Ligand SMILES: Nc1ncnc2c1ncn2[C@@H]1O[C@H](COP(=O)(O)OP(=O)(O)OP(=O)(O)O)[C@@H](O)[C@H]1O
């Protein structure tokens with residue numbers, strides 16, 4: 001049976017999409033069917049795997065309309081990696097979803113048994129704890145939380161964990177936190193080392209051993225419409241994401 005991972009952190013720009021795209025591509029590269037669902041109106045994951053921002057059909061048709069998810073699924077630039085693209089229109093779902101009774105389960109319901117066609121389904125969340133992220137957390141088996149290795153890294157994490165407990169209690173009892181991923185780590189700075197130590201001390205069980213370095217190749221990859229691991233396979237950033245994929249799979 002396939003596993004569903006939500007990549008969530010309400011803080012913006014911490015590496016959610018970079019992690020979603022590269023983790024999905026790492027699993028696909030190993031020959032396993034993988035599905036990436038872009039739940040962010042910014043469409044960065046969509047563009048990051050080679051599709052246009054205004055691709056139709058898309059995740060908005062699934063969440064706000066009643067298009068079956070399988071029909072919104074497109075092939076990406078990467079073999080074995082399918083994607084449900086997003087659209088800027090998805091921003092409207094933040095207003096529309098709360099008006100529909102039981103809208104928290106729309107992603108879960110539409111994912112249905114499509115999830116079993118893939119080893120991994122990865123849900124890229126927007127930087128908020130609004131209806132789109134709630135839909136992802138209700139549909140997911142596990143959450144991965146990217147944490148930028150910068151000052152203020154810990155800020156907001158306690159609130160995020162509280163929200164996860166609330167979702168577990170009220171909406172998705174089987175949800176577990178798979179772990180936190182330290183991202184954009186600059187090994188040359190004292191700050192990165194201090195922040196890493198602090199996060200590991202606070203959440204000793206939760207933080208993955210693999211740390212994602214700050215790496216120009218990862219940052220530029222989306223402009224080529226490719227995941228970093230495909231754009232620059234031999235870069236330090238790619239090596240880290242391939243290693244992370246193994247660590248995530250081994251914790252499953
Ligand atoms: N390890 C890294 N090294 C260098 N640049 C990175 C790295 N990870 C992410 N970036 C860049 O940092 C920016 C933010 O990353 P990303 O889009 O993955 O974060 P996000 O959490 O998805 O953001 P948002 O909250 O807006 O959705 C992007 O420009 C991305 O290319």
Ligand SMILES: [Mg+2]
Pocket residue numbers: 016017018040044125126
């Ligand atoms: Mg993002």
